[in-house]
Amino acid sequence: xxxxEELYERLARRxxxxxxxxxxxxxxxxxxAVREHPESYLDNPSDQAFLRLTQAIGRVMDxxxxxxxxxxxxxxxxxAGRMARLRRDCERALGExxxxxxxxxxxxxxxxxxxxxxxxxxxxxxxxxxxxxxxxSAPGSGDxxxxxxxxxxxxxxxxxxxTCLDSARYRMxxxxxxxxxxxxxxxxxxxxHTCILSYARLEDEPGFDELDARFGRRGDSWQxxxxxxxxxxxxxxxxxxxxxxxxxxxxxxGPFALLRPVMVDTYLPDRPAAEPYSFAEVTLAVHxxxxxxxxxxxxxxxxxxxxxxxxQARSFSxxxxxxx
Amino acid sequence: xxxxxxxxxxxxxxxxxxxxYQRLGLRFARSLDGSDPLSATRAFSSFGRRFAQNxxxxxxxxxxxxxxxVAEATALIDYELPFADDAHAEQLVDQGxxxxxxxxxxxxxxxxxxxxxxxxASPSFExxxxxxxxxxxxxRAVCEEERAKVADDSPERMLLGADIAMRPYYRWLxxxxxxxxxxxxxxxxxxxxxxxxxxxxxxxxxxRFTVAIAYAKLEDETGLxxxxxxxxxxxxxxxxDAWMQxxxxxxxxxxxxxxxxxxxxxxLMASYPHALSAFTAQKELPDGVFSRLAVPPFxxxxxxxxxxxxxxxxxxxRDDAGRGVLGTWIVRNAALAAKVGDSx
Numbered sequence: 001x002x003x004x005e006e007l008y009e010r011l012a013r014r015x016x017x018x019x020x021x022x023x024x025x026x027x028x029x030x031x032x033a034v035r036e037h038p039e040s041y042l043d044n045p046s047d048q049a050f051l052r053l054t055q056a057i058g059r060v061m062d063x064x065x066x067x068x069x070x071x072x073x074x075x076x077x078x079x080a081g082r083m084a085r086l087r088r089d090c091e092r093a094l095g096e097x098x099x100x101x102x103x104x105x106x107x108x109x110x111x112x113x114x115x116x117x118x119x120x121x122x123x124x125x126x127x128x129x130x131x132x133x134x135x136x137s138a139p140g141s142g143d144x145x146x147x148x149x150x151x152x153x154x155x156x157x158x159x160x161x162x163t164c165l166d167s168a169r170y171r172m173x174x175x176x177x178x179x180x181x182x183x184x185x186x187x188x189x190x191x192x193h194t195c196i197l198s199y200a201r202l203e204d205e206p207g208f209d210e211l212d213a214r215f216g217r218r219g220d221s222w223q224x225x226x227x228x229x230x231x232x233x234x235x236x237x238x239x240x241x242x243x244x245x246x247x248x249x250x251x252x253x254g255p256f257a258l259l260r261p262v263m264v265d266t267y268l269p270d271r272p273a274a275e276p277y278s279f280a281e282v283t284l285a286v287h288x289x290x291x292x293x294x295x296x297x298x299x300x301x302x303x304x305x306x307x308x309x310x311x312q313a314r315s316f317s318x319x320x321x322x323x324x
Numbered sequence: 325x326x327x328x329x330x331x332x333x334x335x336x337x338x339x340x341x342x343x344x345y346q347r348l349g350l351r352f353a354r355s356l357d358g359s360d361p362l363s364a365t366r367a368f369s370s371f372g373r374r375f376a377q378n379x380x381x382x383x384x385x386x387x388x389x390x391x392x393x394v395a396e397a398t399a400l401i402d403y404e405l406p407f408a409d410d411a412h413a414e415q416l417v418d419q420g421x422x423x424x425x426x427x428x429x430x431x432x433x434x435x436x437x438x439x440x441x442x443x444x445a446s447p448s449f450e451x452x453x454x455x456x457x458x459x460x461x462x463x464r465a466v467c468e469e470e471r472a473k474v475a476d477d478s479p480e481r482m483l484l485g486a487d488i489a490m491r492p493y494y495r496w497l498x499x500x501x502x503x504x505x506x507x508x509x510x511x512x513x514x515x516x517x518x519x520x521x522x523x524x525x526x527x528x529x530x531x532r533f534t535v536a537i538a539y540a541k542l543e544d545e546t547g548l549x550x551x552x553x554x555x556x557x558x559x560x561x562x563x564x565d566a567w568m569q570x571x572x573x574x575x576x577x578x579x580x581x582x583x584x585x586x587x588x589x590x591x592l593m594a595s596y597p598h599a600l601s602a603f604t605a606q607k608e609l610p611d612g613v614f615s616r617l618a619v620p621p622f623x624x625x626x627x628x629x630x631x632x633x634x635x636x637x638x639x640x641x642r643d644d645a646g647r648g649v650l651g652t653w654i655v656r657n658a659a660l661a662a663k664v665g666d667s668x
Contacts (some may be wrong), residue, residue, distance in 0.1 A: 114649070123580070168641035
């Protein structure tokens with residue numbers, strides 16, 4: 001969900017609660033009014049802090065747009081500058097709303113630490129939030145994501161699951177993903193993606209398969225890549241070759257993304273949205289799988305030797321204008 | 325007495341020179357069967373000198389000669405090469421490979437030489453592993469055939485002969501298990517290790533070290549615990565080896581039980597001398613091509629070897645410094661643990 005939309009929903013929900021029981025139609029009216037003039041509904045410090053964060057993230061994203069034209073040195077400099085700016089913005093947001101989980105999560109992410117240190121900080125945050133706000137649970141029999149005020153806590157869990165993966169803690173990563181999936185079965189945050197990569201790394205075929213079945217075997221870039229990795233690791237080479245060919249035929253530019261991985265900057269606050277099987281999606285999947293692929297150093301060169309994998313990578317680079 | 329000279333003592337890992345000695349000793353002892361005990365003893369007393377100085381005067385087969393060349397190549401490649409400067413390195417490699425070619429010329433079934441040649445000839449871990457996996461059954465068949473031929477009057481010599489016949493296959497499986505981990509095939513590494521332990525319960529290849537690392541890679545706490553309990557009789561000096569300890573440290577770190585990981589690290593540092601420097605350097609050494617290098621248990625070199633093989637645990641995760649998440653954690657915490665140790 002786009003953060004601006006999320007802000008509107010927060011404002012409408014908060015005003016709706018003040019007005020008492022609103023019919024769905026009345027709520028829809030209210031939401032439209034909020035979109036027209038959000039500033040007239042901004043009377044809560046926590047929403048003001050949220051707006052500040054949204055704007056801060058917007059500035060980071062704008063600055064990232066020009067990254068591909070920067071050389072290494074000016075990129076590093078620019079990146080350090082914008083992360084420092086982001087930290088200051090988080091500080092300000094926390095001044096307005098110290099309880100804001102989003103602001104606290106963002107300031108951990110903006111600190112740009114090694115995965116072990118980031119995990120420590122996120123675990124501390126999770127504990128503190130649980131102590132302040134009690135255990136997290138899905139409202140009724142529904143999905144915690146339906147409560148917009150819980151999004152921050154859910155994002156914290158998603159961030160924990162990815163930081164566990166980045167710090168080579170794959171079981172812990174699976175555990176956080178499972179918690180997230182039980183709180184939010186519709187999985188707006190894509191815990192299934194992190195989870196399936198961890199299962200592949202752990203060579204846990206039953207876990208992989210169960211998760212895949214739970215989501216109707218719909219498939220996506222993470223699942224396609226994870227399957228090839230899993231069978232490669234299990235030494236089932238014919239199955240690994242079939243999975244790889246699925247990956248390259250379904251994921252747009254998949255072979256190029258695997259053989260020429262690009263740097264993907266810190267998720268703020270969460271994984272960016274991407275069309276299923278798009279090049280943007282497979283780029284994210286390869287980036288997230290990087291620690292797992294580094295652990296199977298011959299995997300990319302093995303893939304390159306299969307069928308027309310290398311040819312596909314090259315022709316994609318020509319078609320799309322990326323350098324080879 | 326004759327038997328004692330060849331059979332006594334259990335080796336740590338495989339020592340090619342010692343095995344060469346055992347092979348010829350065994351053949352020589354058999355050649356003395358039938359002569360009277362006194363002259364047999366007298367003849368055997370000259371064995372050590374003849375082995376060292378006049379090897380060709382001893383009875384031997386082409387396979388024995390080939391193995392001797394393997395032992396010489398091992399000395400060059402595994403033990404001299406790591407200390408050689410660039411100028412001599414190439415020469416040592418050439419010499420070693422020449423010896424291995426000669427060995428294969430004498431004995432086309434000299435699978436130690438074939439394995440060692442292939443280690444250098446393979447362009448990737450993957451291709452080396454594929455070669456090992458696809459040839460393992462042939463190696464087993466040849467070794468079992470050799471073992472079936474062993475005939476001896478003495479049961480001890482019979483056992484030793486049978487064991488020597490199987491060793492090339494044991495080494496093959498142990499190498500395959502190690503390479504399986506490098507290729508990211510940890511379940512396969514455990515399966516290979518278990519097969520080897522079944523064939524050689526004394527674990528002369530120390531494949532249990534490799535298996536411990538594979539369980540840590542799979543984050544299988546229960547599996548590692550069960551495996552540790554089962555291989556407990558193999559534990560040396562009642563102390564856990566560095567591989568098992570590294571596996572346990574890695575598991576504690578992976579479940580974010582930092583206090584436990586620190587305690588285990590201190591325990592490990594207390595059982596090896598100069599542990600801090602091994603952990604600070606975290607050297608990644610080339611694997612021995614004959615087998616894991618033979619070093620005395622619980623010496624500094626053994627820890628260096630274990631840390632090197634533990635690279636797959638240390639260097640995992642996203643880490644800009646290139647040391648890996650656990651590797652970085654160990655550097656930080658080993659220094660702390662050493663300080664605590666000093667102030668005790």
